[in-house]
Amino acid sequence: MLSLNNKNMNTLYKLILLFFTVFMFIPKGYSQNNADPGIGILMSPASVTQGSTGILSATVGNYGNGTIVKNSLRVTISVGANVEIIGIASGSDTRWNQLSLTTGSANTIKLTNSGGEFNSFDISDILLTVRGNVVSGANGIVGNIVYITIYNPLLCGGCSSPPLNVFQGNASNSNDNSETSLAVTCYKPAEPAKVNCWDTYTFNTTTCVWDNDGTAQPAEPTTALACWETRSFDTTSCTWKTTGTQEAEPTTALACWETRSFDTTSCTWKTTGTQEAEPTTALACWETRSFDTTSCTWKTTGTQEAEPTTALACWETRSFDTTSCTWKTTGTQEAEPTTALACWETRSFDTTSCTWKTTGTQPTEPTTALACWETRSFDTTSCTWKTTGTQEAEPTTALACWETRSFDTTSCTWKTTGTQEAEPTTALACWETRAFDNGSCTWVTSGTQPTEPTTALACWETRAFDNGSCTWVTSGTQPTEPTTALACWE
Numbered sequence: 001m002l003s004l005n006n007k008n009m010n011t012l013y014k015l016i017l018l019f020f021t022v023f024m025f026i027p028k029g030y031s032q033n034n035a036d037p038g039i040g041i042l043m044s045p046a047s048v049t050q051g052s053t054g055i056l057s058a059t060v061g062n063y064g065n066g067t068i069v070k071n072s073l074r075v076t077i078s079v080g081a082n083v084e085i086i087g088i089a090s091g092s093d094t095r096w097n098q099l100s101l102t103t104g105s106a107n108t109i110k111l112t113n114s115g116g117e118f119n120s121f122d123i124s125d126i127l128l129t130v131r132g133n134v135v136s137g138a139n140g141i142v143g144n145i146v147y148i149t150i151y152n153p154l155l156c157g158g159c160s161s162p163p164l165n166v167f168q169g170n171a172s173n174s175n176d177n178s179e180t181s182l183a184v185t186c187y188k189p190a191e192p193a194k195v196n197c198w199d200t201y202t203f204n205t206t207t208c209v210w211d212n213d214g215t216a217q218p219a220e221p222t223t224a225l226a227c228w229e230t231r232s233f234d235t236t237s238c239t240w241k242t243t244g245t246q247e248a249e250p251t252t253a254l255a256c257w258e259t260r261s262f263d264t265t266s267c268t269w270k271t272t273g274t275q276e277a278e279p280t281t282a283l284a285c286w287e288t289r290s291f292d293t294t295s296c297t298w299k300t301t302g303t304q305e306a307e308p309t310t311a312l313a314c315w316e317t318r319s320f321d322t323t324s325c326t327w328k329t330t331g332t333q334e335a336e337p338t339t340a341l342a343c344w345e346t347r348s349f350d351t352t353s354c355t356w357k358t359t360g361t362q363p364t365e366p367t368t369a370l371a372c373w374e375t376r377s378f379d380t381t382s383c384t385w386k387t388t389g390t391q392e393a394e395p396t397t398a399l400a401c402w403e404t405r406s407f408d409t410t411s412c413t414w415k416t417t418g419t420q421e422a423e424p425t426t427a428l429a430c431w432e433t434r435a436f437d438n439g440s441c442t443w444v445t446s447g448t449q450p451t452e453p454t455t456a457l458a459c460w461e462t463r464a465f466d467n468g469s470c471t472w473v474t475s476g477t478q479p480t481e482p483t484t485a486l487a488c489w490e
Contacts, residue, residue: 035120035168036064037073038175041143048083048132049187050208055089056130056180058143060096061123064171068118069154072165074099074146078108079130080139082184085109086129093124105133112148132184135205143178197238227267256296285325314354343383372412401441430470 040059048054060075062068075096079085084105088098095115102108111126147165156162170176186208191201200214217233220240225231229244246262249269254260258273275291278298283289287302304320307327312318316331333349336356341347345360362378365385370376374389391407394414399405403418420436423443428434432447449465452472457463461476 034064034171035062035066035068035118036171036175037061037068037118037145037147038063038123038172039075039143039145039178040175041077041141041178041180043130043141043180043182046138046181047183047185048130049185050132050135051187053086053129053131054182056085056128056141056182058126058128058178059123060093060126060145062118062120063123063175064169065120066169067120068113068122068168069152069165070095070113070115070117071154072147072152072168073113073118074148075111075126075143076108076146077126077128077141077143079106079141080182081106082132082134082136082139083141083182084131084133086131089127089129091125092127095124096126117154130182132182135184135186135208138181138183141180141182143180145176197235227264256293285322314351343380372409401438430467 038060042057042059044055044057056077056079058075058077060073077085082105084103085101085107087101087109088096088111093115095113095118096111097114099110099112100108101110109128147168147170150165151162152165153159153162155165155167186203186205188203188208189210191203192210192212194201196214196217198214198217199212201210201212203209204211218239220231220233225242226244226246228246229242231240231242233239234241247268249260249262254271255273255275257275258271260269260271262268263270276297278289278291283300284302284304286304287300289298289300291297292299305326307318307320312329313331313333315333316329318327318329320326321328334355336347336349341358342360342362344362345358347356347358349355350357363384365376365378370387371389371391373391374387376385376387378384379386392413394405394407399416400418400420402420403416405414405416407413408415421442423434423436428445429447429449431449432445434443434445436442437444450471452463452465453474457474458476458478460478461474463472463474465471466473
């Protein structure tokens with residue numbers, strides 16, 4: 001039934017490849033008699049048990065419309081590390097012959113079409129027997145078809161210079177390679193029957209056999225036995241059994257310091273323990289000591305007198321006096337300091353810090369502005385700030401008419417200011433003089449031009465004012481008498 005299914009699957013696979021070629025490649029056109037070597041591989045079944053075989057189908061041939069001559073193609077198929085190619089199976093296309101086959105798992109086979117040529121769309125199967133060697137998941141199987149790189153005389157009827165095989169063409173290189181895979185599983189026979197009670201079988205998926213993990217009787221436990229116990233092997237439970245019961249513990253009452261334990265040497269119950277010795281630690285004055293059978297220890301009882309709740313002054317401390325076994329209060333208030341106080345200070349005892357505290361602050365100096373002649377100082381008699389100083393009296397020296405006097409607060413002195421008016425620069429007539437008049441506090445010009453004399457002038461004379469001598473000057477000369485002779489009547 002398996003071989004029939006494989007045959008049907010191979011036929012179906014070839015039909016699919018042919019259908020793909022006709023409807024995918026022909027529409028593209030093979031108008032130039034172009035051959036197309038192609039390969040498609042399929043493993044059947046996809047999984048085999050270790051040591052068994054399956055058939056690897058390689059559907060190879062010419063998917064084009066040209067012719068491929070013999071001795072021109074090479075097919076290479078390589079399997080994974082879990083399987084081995086055994087050889088060419090019965091029913092394989094006889095046009096393909098083995099060139100080489102490596103040995104062992106992951107081997108490679110090479111074949112050539114030395115048995116015949118391929119016409120257009122001529123596809124057939126190379127059938128290879130493949131054996132599962134190593135248990136594993138699916139390992140890849142790859143196939144490849146190529147032209148053998150040689151000059152082939154069959155391409156030119158035995159001519160002396162034949163072309164290379166590749167001259168026949170390869171319409172599409174998309175079908176030059178193909179892949180499939182094969183998984184190898186274990187054959188698992190029935191589990192063997194037990195011979196001994198300790199036999200335990202587990203199936204080893206690596207070696208594909210049943211391993212007996214319980215190959216020997218379980219070792220006797222090495223755990224120590226109690227003195228009342230014995231050990232023997234029980235084939236029903238297939239285990240070592242320990243039997244025997246410890247003697248019941250006696251019911252006699254124990255003192256609080258006693259313990260009872262089982263002695264494995266004599267295999268009997270023993271009572272041990274000694275009452276605890278009374279402690280030697282000193283007792284406080286209020287304590288007593290006695291043995292308590294409940295806690296099985298020496299108990300110290302008694303309570304120290306409660307500390308009194310009366311308030312203590314800050315300088316007092318209270319402590320317990322173990323001689324009188326009572327609380328004692330000690331301490332003395334600090335004496336008041338004798339250092340003198342400033343007029344603004346007072347002294348009092350502060351119970352928080354338990355010290356004498358001096359309080360009070362010197363009055364702040366007033367912020368009112370002082371005149372330049374004033375100073376301010378603190379008067380410890382009145383315990384206040386006092387201002388002293390008097391403004392300087394104004395000088396009594398006479399002032400010129402152009403001067404004024406005022407008090408300068410920067411230098412804190414009287415300052416005299418003002419400047420005499422500059423003398424005018426206008427020219428004076430020769431008869432004029434200029435002097436500063438303190439009455440009007442200005443420059444005053446005085447003087448009058450001399451009056452022109454009233455004496456008569458000769459006809460040849462002229463009078464003018466001479467600024468050089470600042471006088472009136474008369475000039476002119478009587479014409480000289482002619483020397484021409486006079487007539488007697490002249």
